[in-house]
């Protein structure tokens with residue numbers, strides 16, 4: 153499939169995830185074999201108000217192409233201006249969020265609220281496409297709730313705005329992240345539009361990804377929660393789809409190196425205090441399934457500095473070395 157000048161073969165996208173897919177995490181995805189990672193969603197409003205923290209989210213220095221920035225907003229004029237800023241900051245692709253279910257977002261008419269106002273959704277997409285030279289993509293859900301599935305109509309209308317790819321998270325807004333993603337809609341959308349369709353929802357393994365492609369005909373897949381504490385999944389799925397070879401889960405000794413790198417990158421990009429705080433949640437995900445995980449998790453929560461955090465990691469690694477891969 154193609155997006156603008158980029159040729160992507162069965163792409164596996166690391167999903168945009170607020171609070172997760174920051175620069176450090178995207179670099180870890182690329183270090184572990186993943187090729188395509190979205191930024192966290194970025195507010196058009198915050199960009200236009202020159203919010204300093206928001207601009208830090210636009211730091212794409214040194215990242216592999218294509219660099220994909222996700223924007224959220226509901227005002228076509230504001231989105232136009234924000235898109236131009238994003239383009240100037242070396243993004244290669246702009247994605248528009250039409251699926252975020254969070255109350256504080258939808259109450260402003262943003263994210264999944266656009267599923268209730270298709271005219272506005274289409275106008276936002278058209279304005280952004282016209283504002284920039286780089287390709288624009290959109291990520292949607294199926295509709296607001298079971299009684300208002302709009303994905304097919306929205307997909308056709310969005311295609312006409314000139315967007316280059318559509319990602320479908322096969323849930324409604326009311327489902328948030330629960331229940332099962334209904335993949336059949338991904339298949340229906342794929343049969344309805346010509347632009348590449350990316351399937352998203354409930355992929356936890358390389359086999360899940362292949363099953364989604366076989367069942368729906370989608371051009372690529374996107375993975376979110378499956379990569380928490382397991383960034384290797386993106387590269388393993390990519391490798392499986394490209395070659396048919398199922399790589400083993402990484403050994404704990406490979407994991408160690410990446411976990412420590414992830415921590416150092418967080419400290420580098422966010423400083424001691426925020427970097428440490430952000431690492432607490434990743435650390436808890438990384439050690440899921442090991443012996444004494446609860447105890448270590450408590451230690452992560454109370455530790456006060458990065459040196460202490462490193463000490464806990466080394467204690468865990470030593471214990472795992474001794475017991476030779478206790479991880480399940």
Ligand SMILES: Cc1cc2nc3c(=O)[nH]c(=O)nc-3n(C[C@H](O)[C@H](O)[C@H](O)COP(=O)(O)O)c2cc1C
Nearest residue numbers: 167168169170192193249321353354355375376377
């Ligand atoms: C913590 C969290 C943050 C998320 N942030 C975003 C976001 O910023 N933009 C977006 O489009 N989707 C966001 N999502 C939705 C995911 O990208 C994805 O569509 C959803 O989790 C379904 O995929 P999965 O079943 O692989 O997790 C987020 C999901 C979670 C759990």
